[in-house]
Amino acid sequence: MVSIAKCVVLLCAAVAASGFELGELDVIFHLFTRTNPTVSQPLVPSVNSIMASLFSPARRTVITIHSHADAVTGNFNAFVVNAHLNAEDVNVLAIDWSPGAGMYSQGLGNAVQCGERIAQFINLLSSTFGYGPNNYRLVGVGLGGHIAGIAGDRTVGEVPHIIAIDPSLVGWTHHPDILKPSNAxxxxxxxxxxxxxxxxxxxxxxxxxxxxxxxxxxxxxxxxxxxxxxxxxxxxxxxxxxxxxxxxxxxxxxxxxxxxxxxxxxxxxxxxxxxxxxxxxxxxxxxxxxxxxxxx
Known part of the structure; x- marks a missing residue:
C-alpha cells in the first residue's frame, strides 16, 4: 500500500503544471495562404506585422493550435493546414507555441497564456481592421483543444466554431478553463x-x-x-x-x-x-x- 501511495504521488508530481511567463516570441502566428502554402509568414500581434503580410480580410481565417511536444512543422499542421488550403481560399494561422510546450506539464501550465495571446490577435484585428471574430474557425488538438476554448472565451465577441480534436485529459478535470460549450x-x-x-x-x-x-x-x-x-x-x-x-x-x-x-x-x-x-x-x-x- 505504501508503494502504491508513492506511485500516486510521483504521478501527480509528473503532471503538475509548470508554466512560465511566455515572451513575445514564444507564441508565433504562422500565416499560410494559397499564395504561400508551404512556407509561412511569421506574424506577431501587431498592426505593422499584419499589414506587411499576405493576410487578407476578404478571406475567412482558420487558426490551428498544436499540442505539447509539437511545433508548427509537426504532423498535426501537415494534415490540417494542407486540408484547409486545398478545400478553400482561407487565411490559415498555425500557432507555434512550442517554446512553452516542450513537456506536457509545461504546456499545461502555459495553456491559458497561449489562449490569451490568440484572443489578443483576434481582438486586434477586430478593433483595428474591423475583421470580427465571426470570421474564424479554431482547430486545436490535445492541449490545443482547450487552448482554442480559452481563446474563444477571451475574445471580444463570439467565435462561431471551435473544433477540438482529442482534447487532453490529464490536468483538466477540475481546471477552471476546461473546454466548454460557451467558448464559441x-x-x-x-x-x-x-x-x-x-x-x-x-x-x-x-x-x-x-x-x-x-x-x-x-x-x-x-x-x-x-x-x-x-x-x-x-x-x-x-x-x-x-x-x-x-x-x-x-x-x-x-x-x-x-x-x-x-x-x-x-x-x-x-x-x-x-x-x-x-x-x-x-x-x-x-x-x-x-x-x-x-x-x-
Whole structure:
C-alpha cells in the first residue's frame, strides 16, 4: 500500500503544471495562404506585422493550435493546414507555441497564456481592421483543444466554431478553463483516445466518439496512433466535401457512445466545412481501417 501511495504521488508530481511567463516570441502566428502554402509568414500581434503580410480580410481565417511536444512543422499542421488550403481560399494561422510546450506539464501550465495571446490577435484585428471574430474557425488538438476554448472565451465577441480534436485529459478535470460549450457559437469535439490521452466525457455541443472513442481501427492498442487518426479524420472531412462523410449516429449517453451501442438518428456529421449552428448531442460513428476512413 505504501508503494502504491508513492506511485500516486510521483504521478501527480509528473503532471503538475509548470508554466512560465511566455515572451513575445514564444507564441508565433504562422500565416499560410494559397499564395504561400508551404512556407509561412511569421506574424506577431501587431498592426505593422499584419499589414506587411499576405493576410487578407476578404478571406475567412482558420487558426490551428498544436499540442505539447509539437511545433508548427509537426504532423498535426501537415494534415490540417494542407486540408484547409486545398478545400478553400482561407487565411490559415498555425500557432507555434512550442517554446512553452516542450513537456506536457509545461504546456499545461502555459495553456491559458497561449489562449490569451490568440484572443489578443483576434481582438486586434477586430478593433483595428474591423475583421470580427465571426470570421474564424479554431482547430486545436490535445492541449490545443482547450487552448482554442480559452481563446474563444477571451475574445471580444463570439467565435462561431471551435473544433477540438482529442482534447487532453490529464490536468483538466477540475481546471477552471476546461473546454466548454460557451467558448464559441458551436463547440465540436472528437474523442479519439478517451480516458487515455484524451478527455473521456462530453465537453462540447457536439461530441463524436469514433469506433468507441478510445482506440481507433487499425491502431490495435497503440494510443499514439489513435490520437493521430483523430486529426487525420478531420483533415479527410475537410477535403472530402461532397464525398463520403463521417455520419454520426445519435447516442442517449456517453456510455452508449463508448460501447458502440447507439441507435438514434443519423443526423450529424463530424468535421467538414458546413455551418452546424444549433446542433447538439453525443454521436458515434465507425470508420474504415485505411483511407478513405469515412463510411457515410
Amino acid at each position: 457559437g458551436l463547440v465540436e469535439v472528437l474523442h479519439a483516445t478517451a480516458g487515455l490521452l484524451g478527455y473521456d466525457l462530453p465537453l462540447g455541443d457536439l461530441d463524436f466518439y469514433p469506433n468507441g472513442g478510445t482506440f481507433q481501427n487499425s491502431c490495435a492498442g497503440d494510443v499514439t496512433c489513435s490520437h493521430i487518426l483523430g486529426y487525420a479524420f478531420y483533415a479527410e472531412s475537410v477535403t472530402a466535401e461532397g464525398g463520403s462523410r463521417f455520419v454520426g449516429t445519435a447516442c442517449e449517453s456517453y456510455e452508449q457512445a463508448i460501447s458502440n451501442s447507439c441507435s438514434g438518428e443519423k443526423d450529424a456529421v463530424f468535421g467538414g466545412l458546413a455551418d452546424k449552428s444549433g446542433q447538439t448531442g453525443i454521436y458515434h460513428f465507425f470508420t474504415n481501417f485505411s483511407p478513405p476512413f469515412a463510411q457515410g
